[in-house]
Amino acid sequence: xxxxxxxxxxxxxxxxxxxxxxxxxxxxxxxxxxxxxxxxxxxxxxxxxxxxxxxxxxxxxxxxxxxxxxxxxxxxxxxxxxxxxxxxxxxxxxxxxxxxxxxxxxxxxxxxxxxxxxxxxxxxxxxxxxxxxxxxxxxxxxxxxxxxxxxxxxxxxxxxxxxxxxxxxxxxxxxxxxxxxxxxxxxxxxxxxxxxxxxxxxxxxxxxxxxxxxxxxxxxxxxxxxxxxxxxxxxxxxxxxxxxxxxxxxxxxxxxxxxxxxxxxxxxxxxxxxxxxxxxxxxxxxxxxxxxxxxxxxxxxxxxxxxxxxxxxxxxxxxxxxxxxxxxxxxxxxxxxxxxxxxxxxxxxxxxxxxxxxxxxxxxxxxxxxxxxxxxxxxxxxxxxxxxxxxxxxxxxxxxxxxxxxxxxxxxxxxxxxxxxxxxxxxxxxxxxxxxx
Numbered sequence: 001x002x003x004x005x006x007x008x009x010x011x012x013x014x015x016x017x018x019x020x021x022x023x024x025x026x027x028x029x030x031x032x033x034x035x036x037x038x039x040x041x042x043x044x045x046x047x048x049x050x051x052x053x054x055x056x057x058x059x060x061x062x063x064x065x066x067x068x069x070x071x072x073x074x075x076x077x078x079x080x081x082x083x084x085x086x087x088x089x090x091x092x093x094x095x096x097x098x099x100x101x102x103x104x105x106x107x108x109x110x111x112x113x114x115x116x117x118x119x120x121x122x123x124x125x126x127x128x129x130x131x132x133x134x135x136x137x138x139x140x141x142x143x144x145x146x147x148x149x150x151x152x153x154x155x156x157x158x159x160x161x162x163x164x165x166x167x168x169x170x171x172x173x174x175x176x177x178x179x180x181x182x183x184x185x186x187x188x189x190x191x192x193x194x195x196x197x198x199x200x201x202x203x204x205x206x207x208x209x210x211x212x213x214x215x216x217x218x219x220x221x222x223x224x225x226x227x228x229x230x231x232x233x234x235x236x237x238x239x240x241x242x243x244x245x246x247x248x249x250x251x252x253x254x255x256x257x258x259x260x261x262x263x264x265x266x267x268x269x270x271x272x273x274x275x276x277x278x279x280x281x282x283x284x285x286x287x288x289x290x291x292x293x294x295x296x297x298x299x300x301x302x303x304x305x306x307x308x309x310x311x312x313x314x315x316x317x318x319x320x321x322x323x324x325x326x327x328x329x330x331x332x333x334x335x336x337x338x339x340x341x342x343x344x345x346x347x348x349x350x351x352x353x354x355x356x357x358x359x360x361x362x363x364x365x366x367x368x369x370x371x372x373x374x375x376x377x378x379x380x381x382x383x384x385x386x387x388x389x390x391x392x393x394x395x396x397x398x399x400x401x402x403x404x405x406x407x408x409x410x411x412x413x414x415x416x417x418x419x420x421x422x423x424x425x426x427x428x429x430x431x432x433x434x435x436x437x
Contacts, residue, residue: 004045007063012042015149018069030116033132037148040137047139054140056331056363057273057302062245065215069150070094070183075176076206084424086170086200093175094183095153100172109163115154115186124156131188131223131251143247143273147184147221154186161227165197168422172202175218175244182217189222191230191258198422199224203238203246205268215270216244223251226258228282233261233421239268239432242297249275256282263420264303266293267433272301280307280314287316292416294409294433295328295360302331309342318349321416323409324360331363338370338377345372349379354412356386410435 015038025031046063047054070093077100080088089112090100096114106112118124132148134141159165173185191197203218218240226232240246246269252260266272278287287307295301307316320332332351353362366379386408394404413435420426430436 003060003064004048008042008045010066011146011149012038014067014069018150025116028116029119034149034151036133037145040134041142041145041149044137044139044142044145046142051139053304053333056329056333058271058300061271061300062217062247062273065180065217067180067182067217069152070175070177070181070216072152073176075174078172078174078202078204078206081424081428084168084170084422084428086168087165088170088172089157090172091174091185093177093181094151094185096155105165105169108165109160110165111156111158113156113158115151115156115188118156118188127188127190127225143219144221144249147186147219147249150182151184151186151221154188157187157189159189159191159195159197161192162194163192164195168198168200168425170200170202172204173218173220174203174205175216175240177216178212178214180214180216182219185218185220185222187222189224189232191224191226191232193227194229195227196231198233199235200422200425201234201236203236203240205239205241205244213243217247218244219247221249223253224260226252226254226260228255229257230255231259234263235420235422235425236262236264237425237429238264238266238272240270241268242270245269245271247273250277252276252278252287254278254280254282254285254287257284259286261288261421262290263416264289264291265417265429265433266291266295266301269301270299272299273304274302275304277306278308278316280309280311280316283311283313285314287314289316289318289320290416290419291320291322292413293320293322293330294325294413295322295330296325297328298326299328300330301328303333305334307336307347309336309338309345309347311341312343312345314342315346316348319416320351321353321413322362323354323356323412324362325356327357327359329361329363331365332381333365333367334379335367335369336377336379338368338372338375340371342372343374345375345377347375347377351381352412353381353383354386354409355383406435407437410437
């Protein structure tokens with residue numbers, strides 16, 4: 001029996017044990033998705049380095065530990081971000097924590113619904129089916145299947161038509177189980193026509209808690225729907241402890257005249273895999289994906305993006321900037337598809353990386369596939385070292401080498417960090433990344 005087969009058998013037995021604890025829920029429509037997902041996972045298994053989109057991610061590191069499903073125990077609070085006033089929704093070990101969730105947001109008409117409850121509403125059935133059901137599964141979707149099979153308490157955030165949410169919505173995802181364990185946060189967000197919100201996803205920890213070296217995995221899947229003329233500003237901040245890994249998948253579906261601006265900042269974690277897929281379903285949409293990351297030690301960070309232009313008059317921008325040091329490994333694989341009918345498309349893609357160590361490695365592969373002839377598209381990548389002339393210039397004016405290097409790193413990431421639309425969060429991120437000036 002191969003290692004893959006042993007791992008799949010482990011998850012299959014885990015699912016049987018998980019299912020035995022669900023009692024009457026095994027007959028629910030939601031559990032039907034769970035069963036279909038574990039059955040599909042048994043057929044496709046997990047990707048390996050022969051899979052083009054996964055060749056730079058240490059999948060074996062992610063799946064080899066004999067995980068158990070994280071317990072529902074409530075751990076210590078994650079410190080709040082200074083000067084940030086937000087609606088907090090807390091997920092711990094894959095479960096919604098009610099006493100750490102601000103329900104006052106519902107006064108504006110926004111609803112927080114458990115997935116099983118949302119499936120009782122006809123308007124939500126088709127949306128959930130498009131997110132949870134995989135008609136023709138592949139190994140590249142294995143972690144999605146794992147998430148659906150083992151999610152313990154997914155939720156829906158429903159933002160009504162023309163609702164302007166007055167302050168950011170902060171989703172806190174924390175993993176506090178100290179044993180070899182994994183959790184599977186699952187959420188869907190629906191921004192109805194004319195609505196507008198700022199969404200913060202925060203993968204963080206309490207630095208005062210006792211240290212542990214047991215490998216843990218957070219396997220997240222999210223789907224954001226933007227209806228006509230809706231706007232979502234999305235910020236993901238990740239600073240997990242060194243023993244935790246993250247597989248993060250976000251799907252975005254955009255309707256006419258919608259605006260999606262995303263900022264993804266990665267700093268912590270052991271093995272980090274980010275997947276963002278954007279579907280531009282109607283004309284006059286705007287999509288912006290910006291990211292900044294710093295990796296050191298033996299960290300691995302892999303960024304995979306896909307933007308699908310299938311209709312005319314849409315615009316997308318991507319800017320990914322990273323700094324690698326010591327023995328860190330990172331990858332950027334960005335794909336922009338411009339279909340034959342997607343005339344008047346404007347698409348821009350850029351990846352820039354600063355490598356500070358001869359032992360660090362960056363793999364960059366920006367890609368455009370264009371089948372229309374009336375478009376404006378460009379892509380590029382740069383990988384370089386610290387600018388020695390700039391370093392000399394700063395040191396010649398009285399700065400020591402450490403301070404000068406610090407300033408150059410801050411300047412390199414500033415184009416992304418300065419654009420974060422929540423000032424308090426931007427200041428907090430700079431402090432945590434030690435690049436505040």
